[in-house]
Amino acid sequence: MHSIGAGTMFAFVVLTCNAHATFSDAVKDVPFDDLGKKPHDLPYSIWQLTEHTRIAQNDILEFCSNKNYKEKNWPADYWPKKNAPSNESEWKNSLQQIKDDLDAFIDLLKDDDADIYVPFEHGNGQNLMREALLIVDHTSYHTGEILIIRRLLGNWKKS
Template sequence: MKDTNAVVIKALKELINGGHAHATFEDAVKELPAKLRGEVPENMPYSVWQLVEHIRITQWDILEFSRNPKHQSPPWPEGYWPKEHAPKDANAWKESIAQVNRERKEFLKLLDEPGVDLYTPFEHGSGQNLLREAMLIADHTSYHTGEIIVLRRLLGAWD
């Protein structure tokens, strides 16, 4: 019988990387015209840029919380949502997406550490453990990736 921890870790990695039953974060942001990145469709509260940044900030916070007991999270909710509707330039857009991808890989490395404990609550926090944080990254990113696709549909930029 396979090591249960290895099976759970493999499933978590697949969940965090996305795909399978839905579009990935990379699919959702791919080839979005620059002029649409800051557009807020009618009756919607945010732009694609704001969602991308929200995903980036939240994932960074979860990663740092999971590996650094001294990490201080931003204030909720204002610290997790950018005020600007659009990136300042193409480089800001590219860097935000690159950071999401880099820090996703950094989080996945935590799951590969020898003797990793998914279940014991961290000494800091209020009962969180690595399993919960991994599922939180996957769930949060998936949810907002779906919203990015909805916004792209509303903007006429999704097939």
């Protein structure tokens, strides 16, 4: 029902972003000891921005795929309390869930039975395309913040 290639185009925009660093680029090879640092009194660490991105993206996926979606409390449910992950496994799991949830969202867009422009019955006028654009916009915003923190910490070297 949707335009041919809408899901593929979304995947291309999110995963390739040839003009800018991707989220994956931004979080690749961050030294573990730097994940909780907040240079120059910035309000968030790389870990907090990454976890916030994960939580928000998962929330959008849940909203789009679950008619019984329950809204989270803003901002308490969207931001981690800790500055840093407890261990490297927690960091890797967060990154993997971001990837897995993005793949699941792209699958929603690629579903031939989905009309990406029709509002959800359980929302307030939102549709799949709007939520896709929200993921792109939100992730891009926080990717930029992560890159700034990495530059301030002196550990960003784009290849």
